[in-house]
Amino acid sequence: METEGEIEKKEAAMAAEEEEKEEEEEAAVAGDVSLQELSKKLNDFAKERDWEQYHSPRNLLLAMIAEVGELSELFMWKGEVRKGLADWDEAEKEHLGEELSDVLLYLIRLSDICGVDLGDAATRKIVKNAVKYPAPSKGGA
Numbered sequence: 001m002e003t004e005g006e007i008e009k010k011e012a013a014m015a016a017e018e019e020e021k022e023e024e025e026e027a028a029v030a031g032d033v034s035l036q037e038l039s040k041k042l043n044d045f046a047k048e049r050d051w052e053q054y055h056s057p058r059n060l061l062l063a064m065i066a067e068v069g070e071l072s073e074l075f076m077w078k079g080e081v082r083k084g085l086a087d088w089d090e091a092e093k094e095h096l097g098e099e100l101s102d103v104l105l106y107l108i109r110l111s112d113i114c115g116v117d118l119g120d121a122a123t124r125k126i127v128k129n130a131v132k133y134p135a136p137s138k139g140g141a
């Protein structure tokens, strides 16, 4: 017969397994997640760990630059890399996805902490770019 402690342990393990499964399912359908959703997840992540104290604009900027360095390492000394990364193995591609994500996540967090709505700012910037560089079909060079 199981003791109360053993039952509690089993229940905790089952709950952790369930939570992990939910997270995996969430990740599987998260391909078109919004910047705002990611921003909220990052906020929750920092709050749960009491890391908000470290997430100052300067720290986040430096962390993002460090991740850009890690991203650059993947391309370093490789010569030209072909579009679609046909020569890379799956592990390298997965690593690339992780480093790109780290850069994106710190960028989103930095924007949030600075009070910038990144989705809105980026959309406006695309419009501004189009005015500055009109397409030939629209009278540009």
Ligand SMILES: Nc1ccn([C@H]2C[C@H](O)[C@@H](COP(=O)(O)OP(=O)(O)OP(=O)(O)O)O2)c(=O)n1
Residues within 6 Å of the ligand: 051, 054, 070, 101, 102, 105, 106
């Ligand atoms: N103070 C911190 C530390 C980490 N992260 C989050 C954001 C990044 O997505 C990721 C970065 O984690 P690491 O610093 O462990 O960096 P890597 O995942 O790149 O690990 P490593 O540098 O060992 O390759 O974790 C965060 O939000 N705030």
